[in-house]
Amino acid sequence: MTKVAVFGAGSWGTAFATVLANAGNQVSIWGRRESLCEAINTRHENPDYLPGLRLPDTITATHDPAAAADGAEAIVLAVPSQSLRENLTDWAGVLPNAVPLVSLMKGVEVGTTKRMSEVIAELTGAGPERIAVVSGPNLAREIAEGQPAASVVACADEGTATRLQKLCHSQTFRPYTNNDVIGCELGGATKNVIALAVGMAVGLGFGDNARASVITRGLVETARLGTALGAQEHTFSGLAGLGDLVATCSSPLSRNRTFGEKLGQGLTVAEIAGATRQVAEGVKSCASISELAHHHDVEMPIAEHVTKVVAGEMTPKDMLFSLVSRSAKSERWG
Ligand SMILES: NC(=O)C1=CN([C@@H]2O[C@H](COP(=O)(O)OP(=O)(O)OC[C@H]3O[C@@H](n4cnc5c(N)ncnc54)[C@H](O)[C@@H]3O)[C@@H](O)[C@H]2O)C=CC1
């Protein structure tokens, strides 16, 4: 049996561990808290992030990064994006130096504007042939329940992408390979910011026209940023672009959409963040994505407006009407 290590015992780390286990692998999860590892090992449940779901017996958890990584043929990284740098620094000595490193994370680092694959490359020295990304419309709870879904395994090296695809292809999870790492990562990170805007519209009581307008124009600005950074435009009409955007912006399970909805209802960022232990990546990544857009001279009005709301410089209602009343233009990609 192939062993795979998943670093991060949150919702998606645990749900993806079930995908890997159901595809026939032995999975070792690294968890930050010993008590949670203990619950996974003894009760076969992650009570904090996926309560009520029985995990396969082939999943175990440990707080010891060396034990998690030992003998693993792939290392999957699933911690909050803004903590990746610090965590990789801690794990530097224990990660095997020849196996693929797979990012499940959907964020852009604040301060450096680096994508997660860039942070991984910087801190581990791994080449692009060893760094992969899994991204798509994959709400953790639905995946852990065994509901059907498709996803993308992106890597510059086709052989690595195909090996990883085999590792996680199960009866309920269908991964496609792709060589566009930049596009898949930016699709995942930016849809969280667009979902905040959609959530605000929903929280303000606006209907489906507003929701569809933000989703569609959100996809255009995501593709505009992506292509400026070297991504392939068609990636944004695929699972890691449109697919993920639609799932997140439609689902009450989405943390980012829910966060936006609460902003639309009048709660503050601090109030919403203080009431949950789950990460809503868009709240931090809106600023780094807006900065990235600025550096590359790319227009991203929705991301920029969301950044202002999160910073407390604009209300959600003013944000939506400001977006609509901007100077008129032609509808075009690019
Ligand atoms: N939940 C979902 O449906 C999906 C999430 N993702 C992405 O996966 C990544 C991980 O998200 P989730 O597992 O959903 O988050 P989560 O909020 O459910 O769990 C986060 C995990 O990281 C741990 N953690 C928090 N701060 C940490 C730190 N400083 N160092 C190390 N660990 C820390 C928490 O204890 C928890 O185990 C994010 O980038 C998210 O955007 C991607 C696809 C689906």
Ligand SMILES: O=C(CO)COP(=O)(O)O
């Ligand atoms: O990325 C996700 C689904 O693919 C989950 O989105 P949220 O982080 O908003 O829950």
